[in-house]
Amino acid sequence: QQQVRQSPQSLTVWEGETAILNCSYEDSTFDYFPWYHQFPGESPALLIAIRPVSNKKEDGRFTIFFNKREKKFSLHIADSQPGDSATYFCAASPDTGYQNFYFGKGTSLTVIP
Amino acid sequence: EAAVTQSPRNKVAVTGGKVTLSCNQTNNHNNMYWYRQDTGHGLRLIHYSYGAGSTEKGDIPDGYKASRPSQENFSLILELATPSQTSVYFCASATSSAETLYFGSGTRLTVL
Numbered sequence A: 001q002q003q004v005r006q007s008p009q010s011l012t013v014w015e016g017e018t019a020i021l022n023c024s025y026e027d028s029t030f031d032y033f034p035w036y037h038q039f040p041g042e043s044p045a046l047l048i049a050i051r052p053v054s055n056k057k058e059d060g061r062f063t064i065f066f067n068k069r070e071k072k073f074s075l076h077i078a079d080s081q082p083g084d085s086a087t088y089f090c091a092a093s094p095d096t097g098y099q100n101f102y103f104g105k106g107t108s109l110t111v112i113p
Numbered sequence B: 001e002a003a004v005t006q007s008p009r010n011k012v013a014v015t016g017g018k019v020t021l022s023c024n025q026t027n028n029h030n031n032m033y034w035y036r037q038d039t040g041h042g043l044r045l046i047h048y049s050y051g052a053g054s055t056e057k058g059d060i061p062d063g064y065k066a067s068r069p070s071q072e073n074f075s076l077i078l079e080l081a082t083p084s085q086t087s088v089y090f091c092a093s094a095t096s097s098a099e100t101l102y103f104g105s106g107t108r109l110t111v112l
Helices: none
Strands: A004-007 A010-014 A019-025 A030-038 A045-050 A056-059 A062-067 A072-077 A086-094 A107-112 B004-007 B010-013 B019-025 B031-038 B042-049 B065-067 B073-078 B087-094 B107-111
Touching: A004 A086, A010 A019, A019 A030, A019 A086, A019 A107, A030 A062, A045 A056, A045 A062, A045 A072, A072 A086, B004 B087, B010 B019, B019 B031, B019 B087, B019 B107, B031 B073, B042 B065, B042 B073, B073 B087
Parallel strands: A010 A107, B010 B107
Antiparallel strands: A004 A019, A019 A072, A030 A045, A030 A086, A056 A062, A062 A072, A086 A107, B004 B019, B019 B073, B031 B042, B031 B087, B065 B073, B087 B107
16 A cells, blocks of 8 residues: 655656645645655655644755645745755654654656756 | 664675675664665555564565664565575664655665
């Protein structure tokens, strides 16, 4: 059972465009929603995260939009750069005290100069 | 910065053989995790631990065992390796509040 669904599987945008990556979840106990990015040959690293007390979290060109009612959240990458080309994973974690993370299957983003 | 070290970086094993993947973290994190990464599946949790002496099953524990002998070390053990266990394995650590997973560099395992 896939706890977190992610789309699209791959995405290509031109430099300067906004890339939009989408995720959804089923479990209403999920309380923490991070995004990780992974460059080729490297390990995943935390990019940005949100808790549902807020419906938006910004960090430079990266913004998470969160819709608790629809159980959806998305990552917007504004002014995409070729250096943003990577695989992006959304994740969700319940507020259970030990934080087991459920990851989406990933979106491979390519930014064309 | 959190430091998580995995060994070996690459491993070739034969079907039916025993494989041990090791992970060491120097950040005094309570939580440690083992994930495998496969194309089309993302990151899937195999085992995790809250601290020395504890191990818990994740989402895909079948065919794997884990051992946490100390705060710093967390091992993943494949008693009877199979070709379906060919994958990239990542170890990660986090504090008890676990807002950030710190991943190691990964181990690429090939089972022939």
